[in-house]
Amino acid sequence: xxxxxLDRPVTLAVVEDTPVVLEGIRSWVAADPGRRVEIVASGxxxxxxxxxxxxxxxxxxxxxxxxxxxxxxxxxxxxxxGRRVVVYSVxxxxxxxxxxxxxxxxxxxxxxxxxxxCVDTIVAVGRDRPYxxxxxxxxxxxxxxxxxxxxxxxxxxxxxLLWFQGMNKQSVxxxxxxSEATVKQYIERARVKYASxxxxxxxxxxxxxxxxxxxxxxxxDIIEYQSLAADHHTRD
Amino acid sequence: xxxxxxxxxxNYSLGAxxxxxxxxxxxxxxxDLVGTVGTWESYRFPWLAGLAWVLYAAIGVVAGxxxxxxxxxxxxxxxxxxxxxxxxxxxMAACEPGDVVNAADWxxxxxxxxxxxxxxxxxxxxRDLSGFLLANVVVTLAGLASAGALDARSLSKFLVVSVGAIxxxxxxxxxxxxxxxxxxWAVENSNxxxxxxxxxxxxxxxxxxxxxxxxxxxAAVAPVLTLLAEGADPADxxxxxxxxxxAARLRRLxxxxxxxxxxxxxxxxxxxxxxxxxxxxVLFLTAGTVPPLPLEVRRALVEAPIEGMARARSQARVTLVxxxxxxxxxVLTDAPxxxxxxxxxxxxxxxxxxxxxxxxxxxxESRWTAP
Numbered sequence: 001x002x003x004x005x006l007d008r009p010v011t012l013a014v015v016e017d018t019p020v021v022l023e024g025i026r027s028w029v030a031a032d033p034g035r036r037v038e039i040v041a042s043g044x045x046x047x048x049x050x051x052x053x054x055x056x057x058x059x060x061x062x063x064x065x066x067x068x069x070x071x072x073x074x075x076x077x078x079x080x081x082g083r084r085v086v087v088y089s090v091x092x093x094x095x096x097x098x099x100x101x102x103x104x105x106x107x108x109x110x111x112x113x114x115x116x117x118c119v120d121t122i123v124a125v126g127r128d129r130p131y132x133x134x135x136x137x138x139x140x141x142x143x144x145x146x147x148x149x150x151x152x153x154x155x156x157x158x159x160x161l162l163w164f165q166g167m168n169k170q171s172v173x174x175x176x177x178x179s180e181a182t183v184k185q186y187i188e189r190a191r192v193k194y195a196s197x198x199x200x201x202x203x204x205x206x207x208x209x210x211x212x213x214x215x216x217x218x219x220x221d222i223i224e225y226q227s228l229a230a231d232h233h234t235r236d
Numbered sequence: 237x238x239x240x241x242x243x244x245x246x247n248y249s250l251g252a253x254x255x256x257x258x259x260x261x262x263x264x265x266x267x268d269l270v271g272t273v274g275t276w277e278s279y280r281f282p283w284l285a286g287l288a289w290v291l292y293a294a295i296g297v298v299a300g301x302x303x304x305x306x307x308x309x310x311x312x313x314x315x316x317x318x319x320x321x322x323x324x325x326x327x328m329a330a331c332e333p334g335d336v337v338n339a340a341d342w343x344x345x346x347x348x349x350x351x352x353x354x355x356x357x358x359x360x361x362x363r364d365l366s367g368f369l370l371a372n373v374v375v376t377l378a379g380l381a382s383a384g385a386l387d388a389r390s391l392s393k394f395l396v397v398s399v400g401a402i403x404x405x406x407x408x409x410x411x412x413x414x415x416x417x418x419x420x421w422a423v424e425n426s427n428x429x430x431x432x433x434x435x436x437x438x439x440x441x442x443x444x445x446x447x448x449x450x451x452x453x454x455a456a457v458a459p460v461l462t463l464l465a466e467g468a469d470p471a472d473x474x475x476x477x478x479x480x481x482x483a484a485r486l487r488r489l490x491x492x493x494x495x496x497x498x499x500x501x502x503x504x505x506x507x508x509x510x511x512x513x514x515x516x517x518v519l520f521l522t523a524g525t526v527p528p529l530p531l532e533v534r535r536a537l538v539e540a541p542i543e544g545m546a547r548a549r550s551q552a553r554v555t556l557v558x559x560x561x562x563x564x565x566x567v568l569t570d571a572p573x574x575x576x577x578x579x580x581x582x583x584x585x586x587x588x589x590x591x592x593x594x595x596x597x598x599x600x601e602s603r604w605t606a607p
Binding site: 092093094097110112134135138139141142143144145146161164165166167168171 | 519521522523524525553555557558559560561562564566568592593599601
């Protein structure tokens, strides 16, 4: 799945206030056959986690609601400090998903997402690769259909839609008559198109750099994507 | 009251008023004028009789025009009525004492006609006219007394003419008003008929709706009820599945008419909830806001997905993606198969049912695209 060799596990700091959810994440990470993720810190506030062992974690997994308080406002400062933030929440409506992405988070995981998606997402984000969990794919399709200037192509849209509907990438490829690699490309490119947050963030820059390396987009595309995304941001 | 009903009443009412004004005009020209001119020589003061005739005619024109044009005389009615009584007294005064209540004294018998059209449009016309006629009787009796003609012959003549004139004048007025009343009854009657007709049509519509709902419910549960009636074992998983499908269809019929802010989501959720209660793990994901859709479109959109959900063995992933121009409902489930859907169809709704994951799963997608 990944082209570069896995030299060390992605380190993860979990900010979560519900012990049972934390246990669930621990067991999912432990059940990953490749042992690709290592949880280095956990706690129920952003400051307690990042002030201790989590100071240098590759990825921060942030619950959107901590003790009843929305943690969305904390995202921009974390992103500005160069942290890769993965947000997860029970609130999986498209408005919440898009607000999280606009705040600069690398990606969004719904709590209804399955184990593979959760671990795969953390690994991808740890390596600055675009990864779109199915729920986020649905939000992207809905958000794109609401704008007057859609950014997604019809094929990208179709791939995201089938991915959201619960098919694996092999099935999506079969149904669309394309290769699995192309499906992956369509889905990841959609993420890159919505990568801009309207501010320069180190994670976004590395995401785009990776996207160019992987051939998802060309350097010429970036200006267009950024301007469209920035325009989208100011319209909201 | 409708426009045609109003015109029916107006026509009746105008006809009666024209008749009343015609009677007064004919009487004043045919009887009063002939009486005045024919006995001109016998008057004590002929000019007074002539003046009375002209005054009568003037009041007649004012009252007649007002009645035909439906202009109210308002406060002017009573002064005019008093002047009319004065006309009666003037004619008496113009006659020789021996001629009071004779042919030359036309006034006392005629003023009642004028009073009839004066009081015609008033709701209290009967009371007002009776009061006037009584006053005229008093004025005439006073005239007879002052002329010293209270003898049996004059009194009997006075009584006969008075009764005749009062009967004619009050009768004509009552007849005219009866015509008005008849028109009102006719209108009320036609209103009642129209109301009954509307009620009948509404009842027919309700009945037709009921039949349609009955047919829908029947189509939803008849197969499984037939199975059970034929002795199928309720413990048989297939029978239980058929029952679950019937239950889901009923659920949809109930939920789709609920007054919910988002009826499509409401219907899908209600069905998902029922399926979950059977122990099926339902993952329900939505993205976007559903635009307002007509009932037949919503029906066509949810029918196949709900059938799929109802047939799920252990799990179903239900998704809804909505944009202002497109709504896509999909179910990915381990249901074995779906009988070919021949149910709800709607323009711009396309449904696909396909095997997925090497036949282990069923993928159902209904898609509405804005025209």
